[in-house]
Amino acid sequence: MSNPFSINGGAVVAMVGKDCVAIGCDLRLGMQALTVSNNFPKIFTYGDAYLGLTGLATDVTTMAELFRYKVNMYRLREERAIEPETMANLVSSSLYERRFGPYFVSPVIAGINQRTGKPFICGFDSIGCIDFAKDFIVSGTASDQLFGTCESLWEPDLEPEDLFETCSQALLNSVDRDALSGWGAHVYIITKDKVIKRLLKGRQD
């Protein structure tokens, strides 16, 4: 229980659909078994790239702010928004920079490349090894549960609204079986020209 990845709790999931992606997170922040806040979102937006962060909450906040700085600098230099694939490499190299004293986070990226129109998701371990997945990425204290629900609910080429339902059901049912996650959820459904953010109430226990 002194594992830094499971002190605060939390869950993130990302899925690919037909010309769309979805990314969702829970809202709990805890200290071991004690819930401290039920409004702690774990998804952060950087232009076209959506970054989900689970793990040690202090590192989640630090990384979110570090990437806000880095992505702002990138936009100033390049005079364009960062692409999800570029964001993935930025996250990876930033994490590996701390190879022997890592940030205790498991990041997930989701987005649609505005130039190519291609959906993109990926996940990382805490030292930046990228997991490029064609289907879904899970992370956080409910990752076992998410692997189970995603593997059985997900199917290829889901339309945006079906992908939203699949992603939400996978997330909600998983966090309900994890004591360290839950207390509501945020789900983003991302298409090339529209992003919908929905707040799910979920079980409040």
Next chain:
Amino acid sequence: MSLFASPSYPPVGYAASAPRQHAFNPYTDNGGSIIGIAGDDFLIMAGDTRHTSGYNINSRTEKKVFRLSEDSTLVLATVGFGADAKDIAETMRLAVNDFKFQHNLKNMTVQAAAQYLFTVLYGNRFFPKYAYCILGGLDKDGKARLYSYDPVGSYSKEGERRAAAGAASSLIVPFLDNQVEFKNQYVPGTNFTVEREVEYLPVDKVKKLVKDAFTSATERHIEVGDGLQLVTISKDGYQEELFELKKD
């Protein structure tokens, strides 16, 4: 860590000077998973047929679901430490058989078998049988009954509608919550105020769910795979099917 791990010998030519501590570890986790789902008048019990220790596969054909007698509807599924799991199944089989001859050829009821299994498990309270059990059968009215136990015997007398245990239970349980008890599902058009009502599912639907659960668990858990033993208990008696699961 394995109970049967090869012994390590001190290197020849060195005096065994450092104090050594010997330990006997009576338990091994042999992996695998089991599921039980109760319909209205039928029961599905299933388990994969992989038997592991650590990263090794000992067997691809070791069954986890046991029929407790030829002429009753009692079925027991066990996971955990394979030896203890088998011993519990054998103890129960003997008890069910004994009961019949002690009670004028009347079979043990599921309720009685459930209570007896508790006694067996709690009887080992201070040196537990390391196995998770799911017991099922039809009651006197032909209704399906399902009970699930922890290694020291605690169970619910009301029984359950569905149960899962073993290595991949954390992957399977939330899926079953959603697809069997319709958790987090609402009636369309009611603005999330009316929960979808739980109903008994037909046999073919339940079989599909069980197969989906195991193929998914096989995909993401290394201790689950090889084969799926799927047992159906209904008024037509006991039916056992075997399906292939991925062997990697």
